[in-house]
Amino acid sequence: MQDLQGSSRFDRRAVKVDEAARLVLEAVRTGGHEIVPLKRAAGRRLSEQMRASCDWPPFARSGLDGYAVRSADTAQASPQAPAALRVVYAVAAGELAPVAVEQGTAVRIMTGGAVPEGADAVVMLEQTEDAWEGGQPVVRVKRAAAPGQNIAPPGEEFRRGSLLAEAGALLRPGHLALLGTFGYANVPVFARPRVAVLATGAELLPVAAPLAPGSIRDSNSAMVAAMAEQSGAVALPLGRLADDRTTVVQALASALAQADIVVTTGGVSVGDYDIMAAVMHGLRSGEPDKDPSNEGSGQAGDRLLFNKVAMRPGSPTSAAIVQGKLLLALSGNPGACFVGFELFVRPAILHMQGASREAALPKVMTARLAASYEKGSPHERFVRTRLYVDQGMLHADPLAFGKSSMMASIPDAEGLIRIPAGPSGPRAGTLVDVLLL
Amino acid sequence: MQDLQGSSRFDRRAVKVDEAARLVLEAVRTGGHEIVPLKRAAGRRLSEQMRASCDWPPFARSGLDGYAVRSADTAQASPQAPAALRVVYAVAAGELAPVAVEQGTAVRIMTGGAVPEGADAVVMLEQTEDAWEGGQPVVRVKRAAAPGQNIAPPGEEFRRGSLLAEAGALLRPGHLALLGTFGYANVPVFARPRVAVLATGAELLPVAAPLAPGSIRDSNSAMVAAMAEQSGAVALPLGRLADDRTTVVQALASALAQADIVVTTGGVSVGDYDIMAAVMHGLRSGEPDKDPSNEGSGQAGDRLLFNKVAMRPGSPTSAAIVQGKLLLALSGNPGACFVGFELFVRPAILHMQGASREAALPKVMTARLAASYEKGSPHERFVRTRLYVDQGMLHADPLAFGKSSMMASIPDAEGLIRIPAGPSGPRAGTLVDVLLL
Numbered sequence: 086m087q088d089l090q091g092s093s094r095f096d097r098r099a100v101k102v103d104e105a106a107r108l109v110l111e112a113v114r115t116g117g118h119e120i121v122p123l124k125r126a127a128g129r130r131l132s133e134q135m136r137a138s139c140d141w142p143p144f145a146r147s148g149l150d151g152y153a154v155r156s157a158d159t160a161q162a163s164p165q166a167p168a169a170l171r172v173v174y175a176v177a178a179g180e181l182a183p184v185a186v187e188q189g190t191a192v193r194i195m196t197g198g199a200v201p202e203g204a205d206a207v208v209m210l211e212q213t214e215d216a217w218e219g220g221q222p223v224v225r226v227k228r229a230a231a232p233g234q235n236i237a238p239p240g241e242e243f244r245r246g247s248l249l250a251e252a253g254a255l256l257r258p259g260h261l262a263l264l265g266t267f268g269y270a271n272v273p274v275f276a277r278p279r280v281a282v283l284a285t286g287a288e289l290l291p292v293a294a295p296l297a298p299g300s301i302r303d304s305n306s307a308m309v310a311a312m313a314e315q316s317g318a319v320a321l322p323l324g325r326l327a328d329d330r331t332t333v334v335q336a337l338a339s340a341l342a343q344a345d346i347v348v349t350t351g352g353v354s355v356g357d358y359d360i361m362a363a364v365m366h367g368l369r370s371g372e373p374d375k376d377p378s379n380e381g382s383g384q385a386g387d388r389l390l391f392n393k394v395a396m397r398p399g400s401p402t403s404a405a406i407v408q409g410k411l412l413l414a415l416s417g418n419p420g421a422c423f424v425g426f427e428l429f430v431r432p433a434i435l436h437m438q439g440a441s442r443e444a445a446l447p448k449v450m451t452a453r454l455a456a457s458y459e460k461g462s463p464h465e466r467f468v469r470t471r472l473y474v475d476q477g478m479l480h481a482d483p484l485a486f487g488k489s490s491m492m493a494s495i496p497d498a499e500g501l502i503r504i505p506a507g508p509s510g511p512r513a514g515t516l517v518d519v520l521l522l
Numbered sequence: 523m524q525d526l527q528g529s530s531r532f533d534r535r536a537v538k539v540d541e542a543a544r545l546v547l548e549a550v551r552t553g554g555h556e557i558v559p560l561k562r563a564a565g566r567r568l569s570e571q572m573r574a575s576c577d578w579p580p581f582a583r584s585g586l587d588g589y590a591v592r593s594a595d596t597a598q599a600s601p602q603a604p605a606a607l608r609v610v611y612a613v614a615a616g617e618l619a620p621v622a623v624e625q626g627t628a629v630r631i632m633t634g635g636a637v638p639e640g641a642d643a644v645v646m647l648e649q650t651e652d653a654w655e656g657g658q659p660v661v662r663v664k665r666a667a668a669p670g671q672n673i674a675p676p677g678e679e680f681r682r683g684s685l686l687a688e689a690g691a692l693l694r695p696g697h698l699a700l701l702g703t704f705g706y707a708n709v710p711v712f713a714r715p716r717v718a719v720l721a722t723g724a725e726l727l728p729v730a731a732p733l734a735p736g737s738i739r740d741s742n743s744a745m746v747a748a749m750a751e752q753s754g755a756v757a758l759p760l761g762r763l764a765d766d767r768t769t770v771v772q773a774l775a776s777a778l779a780q781a782d783i784v785v786t787t788g789g790v791s792v793g794d795y796d797i798m799a800a801v802m803h804g805l806r807s808g809e810p811d812k813d814p815s816n817e818g819s820g821q822a823g824d825r826l827l828f829n830k831v832a833m834r835p836g837s838p839t840s841a842a843i844v845q846g847k848l849l850l851a852l853s854g855n856p857g858a859c860f861v862g863f864e865l866f867v868r869p870a871i872l873h874m875q876g877a878s879r880e881a882a883l884p885k886v887m888t889a890r891l892a893a894s895y896e897k898g899s900p901h902e903r904f905v906r907t908r909l910y911v912d913q914g915m916l917h918a919d920p921l922a923f924g925k926s927s928m929m930a931s932i933p934d935a936e937g938l939i940r941i942p943a944g945p946s947g948p949r950a951g952t953l954v955d956v957l958l959l
Contacts, residue, residue: 123729123744124743124744124747124748124759127748127751127752139733142738142927143738144735144736146927148925148927149791150791150792150793150796176736177724177765178723178724178725178736178793178795179724179725179726179734179736179737180724180725180736181736195791195793195795195796196791196793196854196855197725197854197855197927198725198736199735199736210792211792237927242923242929242930243930250933254933257748257933258744258746258748258749258752258860258932259745259860259929259932259933259934259935260933261741261744261745261748262741262742262744262745262856262860262929262932263741263929263930263932263933264741265729265739265740265741265743265744266738266741266856266929268729268730268731268732268733268739269729270728270729286615286634287615287616287617288615288616288634288635289616291707292560292702292706292707293705293707294705295705296576296580296705297616298581298618299581299615299616299617299635299636300616301580301634301703302702302703302704302705304698304700304701304702304703305699306561306702307560307698307699307701307702308695308696308698308699308702309695310561311561311564311694311698314564315695322561328614328615354586354587354632354633355587355648356587356615356632356633356647358615358632359632417633417634418633418634419703423695423696423699450911451911451912451914452911452914453914474887474888474889474916475888476888477888477890477915477916477917477953478914478915478916479911479914479915479916480914486679488585488674490579490583490634490674491679492679492696492699492700493679493680493700495695495696495699495700496687496694496696496697496700497696516913
């Protein structure tokens with residue numbers, strides 16, 4: 086019965102969601118850089134703006150297999166009276182023709198081949214006929230070719246120095262094609278932030294353990310670690326902690342020393358054993374911790390960012406700067422933990438990899454609500470939802486099992502409907518904001 | 523000038539896109555299984571259906587921090603006349619209360635705690651007041667509690683044996699929470715298919731090489747390998763091949779021996795040096811190859827699936843079964859290569875990991891076309907597009923630089939607009955089908 090502190094424990098002031106996200110993003114700095122081979126660069130974020138190293142295409146390039154000709158030579162061509170052009174060379178891929186196309190001649194050319202001097206059009210193979218005239222190979226062209234036809238002029242797609250991708254851009258497979266084209270065999274990217282994951286709670290068992298009465302398994306650590314990796318981080322799952330202040334403070338100090346961000350789950354509520362709430366409270370009050378084993382708090386610069394957010398689920402979600410690192414304390418309820426990660430942890434991880442503050446936040450879309458939503462409380466609320474498109478209209482269909490303690494609907498969630506604070510929920514058919522997952 | 527075969531070379535019959543995808547999916551079988559630790563399971567696909575190993579929650583669970591009470595004891599409670607209940611125990615997380623809640627008593631309990639025998643409601647801490655009466659701790663409850671209030675009954679979320687996820691399901695972070703909850707520290711998943719990637723074309727230089735006249739760098743290999751990894755495969759980038767039949771056939775045989783799927787880029791068109799087209803043609807004609815160095819064709823069961831698809835870009839995209847493995851020959855044009863991968867390679871990789879044929883195909887949505895699209899040809903066409911939502915309506919805004927040879931717009935593409943065969947393209951404002959990327 087120790088530590089009975091009643092309902093006013095920690096007397097928290099709730100900040101709005103957007104304000105909380107702003108505080109988190111302002112608290113993290115973009116991380117270090119590294120160079121990775123192009124083939125390992127997908128999913129990473131550029132640490133430098135990349136530019137075209139030459140015009141592209143670098144030479145006048147044939148768009149298809151056919152014959153490079155002078156369009157003037159074909160001006161009178163028709164199926165009845167094809168233009169017969171002497172074939173003076175067949176240019177292989179990767180080769181430059183050693184001869185020019187002069188009046189009355191043509192050069193056979195392949196898709197992507199360099200169009201020889203003198204030619205100003207390429208005629209598709211399928212629209213020609215090969216023949217021999219006077220012991221010489223000729224090609225018969227049955228239609229007038231337009232100047233420039235089937236030729237990509239140098240620099241059509243990129244001018245030397247033009248932007249390929251901005252710093253902070255997430256590298257998708259198509260970027261690798263672009264960067265490879267311009268000779269970037271190695272790519273400068275932001276380092277992957279190291280995200281330590283700690284679960285708190287005496288009730289937590291390892292996943293492999295049989296259930297004991299009153300206990301549950303630690304299911305948050307695997308989820309949070311996977312979400313961190315999905316965001317580009319290296320996850321460091323550091324296990325479970327009992328609700329003991331000394332143990333927790335030591336574990337946090339060790340986690341903070343090896344990680345860029347520390348994420349805890351559980352212990353943030355108003356309960357007697359909510360150790361993270363107590364640790365966060367110690368920061369806010371600014372009292373140096375007297376416990377000599379406590380290396381994790383009281384340091385100059387340590388500060389609480391918030392210890393309550395005006396939202397459901399996850400209102401006790403807390404954030405602080407400790408030892409210069411971001412400490413995010415998420416709820417132990419799986420649903421609230423999930424929402425807290427999407428709203429605050431993922432943006433922090435993305436921003437550390439160069440995403441702008443705006444790009445780091447969840448992408449918001451409007452969608453038509455497929456079913457009325459009854460609110461349980463006046464607070465702003467984030468509701469797990471499926472998304473589907475019907476006749477071009479995006480619909481959000483809230484998932485059942487949406488209580489903060491429930492995880493049944495987490496795997497199916499494609500978005501979070503953002504329901505504003507207020508006494509009643511939106512009716513079916515109204516437009517709602519949805520955070521994409 | 524050798525090998526001049528004119529426009530009728532290989533005399534190909536085009537199959538429709540859906541038919542080509544069906545042929546590919548029918549040709550691959552789901553792959554082997556393996557067991558991975560839960561923490562490494564995100565992004566993998568289940569090889570077995572997973573079920574709840576017990577009811578969930580496993581015990582009557584408190585939804586918040588407060589007091590477990592008998593609701594009958596609070597029936598007359600009001601702020602003016604609160605019910606005073608003697609606090610007989612404070613149950614810690616993970617613990618079972620050794621006492622029952624009897625008439626006139628309460629047990630302090632934390633979020634997630636097991637509700638003690640006798641109690642049928644939990645009163646929120648914030649709605650109570652702690653006090654001492656007669657030397658004993660009491661809690662004053664100011665409102666009547668409803669039976670069942672703030673208690674999740676056992677099995678509310680899952681019944682033992684109920685389905686958690688189907689075989690073939692892509693494991694998202696939320697699945698890890700579910701699986702961890704039910705004690706699955708190791709998870710049965712489909713093996714990652716091994717996808718060999720080979721680029722053909724004498725014009726191709728390594729990415730690190732300086733450009734030579736008429737040459738370009740191999741940019742497709744990195745893109746295709748990244749797309750394969752993104753689909754869950756292990757990519758084996760095997761490099762570049764000159765347009766020499768013996769070399770190519772040997773390299774294919776070696777690739778087929780070590781991979782589940784072999785993807786080539788380039789050499790599928792009608793040009794003189796289009797070696798993949800020739801290899802595919804050899805399969806179709808069923809002629810055993812006389813070249814003793816040729817281990818890669820002529821084997822019993824080898825067969826062409828298709829060597830032309832009625833679409834733009836990528837019409838020469840070809841597929842075959844060789845040595846029992848899927849060989850997919852994509853166009854060397856980056857845009858066509860990209861489309862061919864999305865339509866045929868990614869579905870094959872997903873299906874090998876247990877995705878149903880329907881789930882393996884690209885997800886299609888309808889969207890309103892933001893700008894009229896002028897078709898260059900009557901063929902079915904896949905157009906790279908950005909997607910955005912305005913007032914709930916999904917819009918597809920076709921990207922510039924969409925020619926098959928162009929890659930500038932590949933990184934920005936969020937979808938492929940599917941424009942049906944026909945003489946003219948759709949006008950702005952019409953609904954179009956979009957394949958999501």
